[in-house]
Amino acid sequence: MCIAGVGDVELQNRYNEILAELTQDAGAYDVHGTSASWWTIPPNNQRKDEIVVGRVSKSELKALYSNYLAGQGKPGRSIYDKLLGAAPGERCPYCGIGRVTTLDHYLPKAKFPRLSILVTNLVPACRDCNMGGKGVAVATTEGSQPIHPYYDANRFNSAQWLFCAVQATKPATVSFYAEPPAVWPGPVKERARSHLKAFDLNARFSVEAAEELSNIRQIFIDYFSGASPAERSQHLLNMEGSESRLHTNSWKRALYQALGRSQWFCDVGYL
Known part of the structure; x- marks a missing residue:
């Protein structure tokens, strides 16, 4: 053609x-x-x-x-x-x-x-x-290859490898990193890290997360002001569960998971 x-x-x-x-x-x-x-x-x-x-x-x-x-x-x-x-x-x-x-x-x-x-x-x-x-x-090298959406989707969507870290700053900030499952072969682990680096995804996901953090803060102030830290945590982990069923390694799944597991954020860090 x-x-x-x-x-x-x-x-x-x-x-x-x-x-x-x-x-x-x-x-x-x-x-x-x-x-x-x-x-x-x-x-x-x-x-x-x-x-x-x-x-x-x-x-x-x-x-x-x-x-x-x-x-x-x-x-x-x-x-x-x-x-x-x-x-x-x-x-x-x-x-x-x-x-x-x-x-x-x-x-x-x-x-x-x-x-x-x-x-x-x-x-x-x-x-x-x-x-x-x-x-x-x-x-x-094999490990320096980014993920190919056509050939690699099944392998790299089979388990979570994208995670998020919460920094106790005012306001709270986050960063994203790759932590592939221990059972994955070395080159496959490295490919996940190479993909994150090649497309500068930590910086780009962090920009997206900043807006979501503002939304979460407002929701907690408006609807969870009398809730306990454990109840806020459960809300975030429920959001993670919903997102994980749609996207195993989305930045939102990693964000909700990290926030839900952060006692500091669920107690006072969201303010």
């Missing part, structure tokens, strides 16, 4: 010549996905005008995405739009808070141009995760 949007017949022919090889790349990518071994794929450091595969240059491979998949009015644009609309609730699967506005290349097309239009390498993402996230960084 991307090639159908190319007006230059000579370029069309050169693209058609490499279809089989790009299809092989797609199969290899899927194999790497089952073992989280994308980091072993060598990055391409050629200049933009150098030939990468067949008679097609690096810049022409990248143009398959920018001009013929993302390009408005091109046949491939329907695939782009379908991928863009695939995220549940239009929420970015990398962070869970941003609204999807673009597609992110899990392996950046600047370093992996042969994967520029591979749908399993294209993730609907918010602007912050796409522009200010992992960027063009290339993982050099």
Whole structure:
């Protein structure tokens, strides 16, 4: 469909010549996905005008995405739009808070141009995760790879690894950190920590949490003024339970859990 949007017949022919090889790349990518071994794929450091595969240059491979998949009015644009609309609730699967506005290349097309239009390498993402996230960084170990929403969802949603710490300040402040289950293999634990770091999620979640802390404070003042610390704690833990059934590792689940377990916050820290 991307090639159908190319007006230059000579370029069309050169693209058609490499279809089989790009299809092989797609199969290899899927194999790497089952073992989280994308980091072993060598990055391409050629200049933009150098030939990468067949008679097609690096810049022409990248143009398959920018001009013929993302390009408005091109046949491939329907695939782009379908991928863009695939995220549940239009929420970015990398962070869970941003609204999807673009597609992110899990392996950046600047370093992996042969994967520029591979749908399993294209993730609907918010602007912050796409522009200010992992960027063009290339993982050099299994543990340094961010979580892939398509291949890793079952593993990383199977147990809680995102937690929150409460600081006894006035007003109360929080921070977020990764603490994967002890039974997880070392590289898997490190991937959770790498994901948090790559997308600067502690800072971004803390901004979201600040508003929620204000809401909780007001609720406690208005409706729990005569309640005991234990009753406030139970309310927060009930909120955690509801959130955990929706999202195992959401910042809200971690926040409610930490606040509900904080005797200081439930006693006087919310004031």
